[in-house]
Amino acid sequence: MLYSGQAIVLKRRAFKENDFLATILSKEHGKIDLVVKSGAKITSKLAGPLSGIYLIEFTAARGRELDRITFSSIIERFDSIESNWEARIQALQIIEIIDRLISEKSADPEIYNQTLEALRALNNLKNEKVGKLLVYRFLWLLLYKLGTGPEIKSCVNCKSGENLSHFSFSHGGMLCADCRQTDSTAENIPNAALAMLSSSKLSNGWTSANDISLFIKIARLWSEQHTHRPIKSLNFNQ
Ligand SMILES: [Zn+2]
Incomplete structure (x- = not known):
């Protein structure tokens, strides 16, 4: 057949x-x-x-x-991916993410479309810094698609959706201002970075270097803790 x-x-x-x-x-x-x-x-x-x-x-x-x-x-x-070394590495990272996190024969047009969208976006990029962000945006959205993303919309401790201020790896998501003391290692998250964490878009014109590096740090650490198979190529150009 x-x-x-x-x-x-x-x-x-x-x-x-x-x-x-x-x-x-x-x-x-x-x-x-x-x-x-x-x-x-x-x-x-x-x-x-x-x-x-x-x-x-x-x-x-x-x-x-x-x-x-x-x-x-x-x-x-994808001509730029073929000719540009940096874009090529980032495309290979996206491909390794898919290869490691997706199991065989489970067709999901949404994941397929997102992968294609990410490769096309990477192919049209002029700035490799944005390319790195794109790789982690792709990883982040895929983690949610697979049901392994952290709780971002409400406090993991009290369920309140207000005054979310810190990210806790051990609690599994955001903490509100009242609950932040429950994890002394929780990371302070400015509103703009919270918007990145909760956005369902691959890219949205984000430019603040601080927010971007905070987002990448959280996405990288979270994926290391919550995926069974390490994505080795992500260690290549941190
Ligand atoms: Zn709370």
Whole structure:
């Protein structure tokens, strides 16, 4: 049986003899591993679209254990990601985040669309500092999508939605001014940074360096504490 779809190429690795295995995030079928027959041969027409960070269309045939790709074609390239070293690292971070946090074969068009939106935004960026923020925005929104984000809209201690002032890693979210003493290590969060923590947008023209670095710090530490598989590439350019 054949099936087709649109996908973002996540990674490839050696498999048997001349074959390789490609992992893709497909809009219709979720994250899947596909065998690329003779993909390691330079004459392979199937391999090209699977050998970079591309948006592709593909057809695959179901197999007993692994499905096999029978057609692939590039729909969209990300030229800046290909040519700009910094953007490339950040794109690989986004891809590793998806690869580590998303389980196989659970199709989620929202996650797919967000990944594509993040890659497109990264491709159009002029400033790598904003690129770093984008990577952590992507990670942050994905944590919520997967149900592992901290409580941001109300105090984790008393449930009040007012005067939220501190972030507590041990309590799992924001504390209000009355409850902040319950965690002496809680981090003071200015209103603008709280707006970043609670926003559901990938980017929103944020410019304050202090708020951005506070947001990145919280997103990084939270993800380290709450994801089972470390995202190694995030250690690359902290
Ligand atoms: Zn409270």
